[in-house]
Amino acid sequence: MQISASLSLLTLVAIAQAAKEFGLVTIRSGSQLQYASVLTKDNDPTLYVGSGGDARFTLNDDGSFAGSDGKKFGFTDAGVATEEGNGITASTSFGLDGESLTYDGKQIYRACPNANKDGYVISIKDCTDGLGVILHAVDIKDVESKEEESKEEEPKEEEPKKDEPKEEAPSDEPSNFGLITIHSGSNVHLATVKKVDSHPHVFSVGGDEGKDLTLSFNSDGSLHDQDGRGVYVDPNTGEIGNVDPWGQQSASTGFSVENDDLQFQGGDGFWACPSGDNKFSLSRKECTGGTGVALQVVN
Numbered sequence: 001m002q003i004s005a006s007l008s009l010l011t012l013v014a015i016a017q018a019a020k021e022f023g024l025v026t027i028r029s030g031s032q033l034q035y036a037s038v039l040t041k042d043n044d045p046t047l048y049v050g051s052g053g054d055a056r057f058t059l060n061d062d063g064s065f066a067g068s069d070g071k072k073f074g075f076t077d078a079g080v081a082t083e084e085g086n087g088i089t090a091s092t093s094f095g096l097d098g099e100s101l102t103y104d105g106k107q108i109y110r111a112c113p114n115a116n117k118d119g120y121v122i123s124i125k126d127c128t129d130g131l132g133v134i135l136h137a138v139d140i141k142d143v144e145s146k147e148e149e150s151k152e153e154e155p156k157e158e159e160p161k162k163d164e165p166k167e168e169a170p171s172d173e174p175s176n177f178g179l180i181t182i183h184s185g186s187n188v189h190l191a192t193v194k195k196v197d198s199h200p201h202v203f204s205v206g207g208d209e210g211k212d213l214t215l216s217f218n219s220d221g222s223l224h225d226q227d228g229r230g231v232y233v234d235p236n237t238g239e240i241g242n243v244d245p246w247g248q249q250s251a252s253t254g255f256s257v258e259n260d261d262l263q264f265q266g267g268d269g270f271w272a273c274p275s276g277d278n279k280f281s282l283s284r285k286e287c288t289g290g291t292g293v294a295l296q297v298v299n
Contacts, residue, residue, distance in 0.1 A: 018142040020059045020096060025180065025190055026111060027134040027298065033111050034212060035180055035192045035298065038122065038135060040067045045083035047073060049111050049120040049133075054189050058143065059101070063092035079125025080112070099260065101135040109135050138190065138296055139182050173217035173257055174297060176226075181205055181272055181293040182261075188272040188280055188291050195225060195242065201234075202241040205272040205280040205293070222251035231255075233264060238271070238285025262295040270295050 024038035026049055039048055039055045056068045066072045071083040072090035084090040095102045103109070103124055111120040112127035123130065179193040191206030193213045204210055214226040223231040230243040230251025243249040254265040261268045264284060272280040273287035283290070 018144065019061055020137075020140055021056055021143045022059075022137040022140040023054065023056055023184075023190060024101065025136050025138060025298070027136050028111070028131055031131060033120065033131060033133055035178070035190065037190055040069075040083075045071075045085070045088075046114075047081035047122040048114065049122065054185060059094055059096060063094050064090050065094040065101070075124060078127070079110075079123040081122045081124070096137060096140075099137045099140065101137055107134055109133055136298055138180065138298075139184060174299065175216040176214055177216075177297045177299050178212055178214055179262060179295045180298055181270075182296050183272075183291055183293045186291050186293075188293060191272070191280070193282060193295065195227075199281075200229070200242040201232075201244070202239040202275075203282040204275075205282055207279055217255070218251065221253045221255055223255050224251065233284050238283040238287075240270075240282045240284060257297055260297050262297055268294050 026033045026036045026038060028034055033049060036049045037055065038057075039050045041048065058066045058068075060066065060072075064072045067083070071085075073081050073094075074084050074088040074091045076082050076088065082088050091103075093104045095105060097105075097107070100107055101109075108124050109132070110123045110125070110127060110130040111133045112123045112130040113119075114121050120131075122133075122135070181188050181191045181193065183189050188205050194204045194207065194210040195213050196204050196207075196210035198209070203213055215223045215231065216225075217223060225231065225242065230249075231240065232243045232249050233240050233252040243251055252264075256263045256266075258268070262270075264270075269284075270293050271283045271285065271287055271290040272293050273283045273290040275281040280291075286292070
């Protein structure tokens with residue numbers, strides 16, 4: 001019994017010290033920064049906003065925040081997020097509030113024009129022509145904390161444990177949410193799902209055409225978009241788009257959200273199918289040359 005109790009305590013310690021690894025996108029509805037990637041460069045110590053990248057970051061259990069190379073971030077006097085070194089001290093005030101990266105417990109980030117005025121860097125201070133943004137964590141995973149490996153497994157006196165609060169599932173499904181595709185390392189990772197007027201029967205994955213898709217749930221488990229059009233999953237082709245304009249189709253039921261991923265009929269498997277030169281359409285069924293993706297809900 002004592003051995004079992006000790007192992008359980010060690011397991012709880014390991015879980016508590018697990019770091020979080022994730023990607024980051026900026027959220028600023030109606031701007032060019034909506035769903036833009038947060039990235040790092042080999043020759044630039046600052047945290048910047050870009051596209052086409054697949055950067056991974058780690059939030060350590062001590063509150064420090066690091067890039068994939070392990071370098072931790074602090075801030076310049078102007079508030080710009082910058083790798084430690086050259087007078088920059090790593091901060092330990094980072095955190096996660098749900099899927100949002102915080103600093104000192106707040107969402108205070110801004111996207112500020114860089115020195116060349118041809119891009120944006122992440123800052124915690126106001127700046128000329130800057131935009132307030134939310135840094136949204138995507139594809140969050142638990143990873144082992146480095147501090148955990150160095151700890152000695154010394155016997156400790158067990159203390160009475162308090163019941164930990166449990167997260168309650170939301171009573172209602174989300175409304176007014178967008179979708180981004182998740183497939184790490186692919187050319188459709190963190191791509192925004194869009195609706196395009198020229199082919200309303202199937203939504204696009206990424207690309208420059210159309211507008212970002214915004215969805216809300218109906219009480220029967222179906223979806224409608226920002227224009228009030230229902231969402232239809234073609235049972236033959238698997239294509240996902242709007243219902244036809246003639247009223248012959250009904251919005252498909254069976255949608256739900258689990259762990260921030262959209263599901264259909266209990267499954268979270270979707271496909272980005274080639275539909276042209278560097279163009280992809282959204283499908284429920286596997287397709288030739290397609291990429292399997294998860295659909296993450298973003299607000």
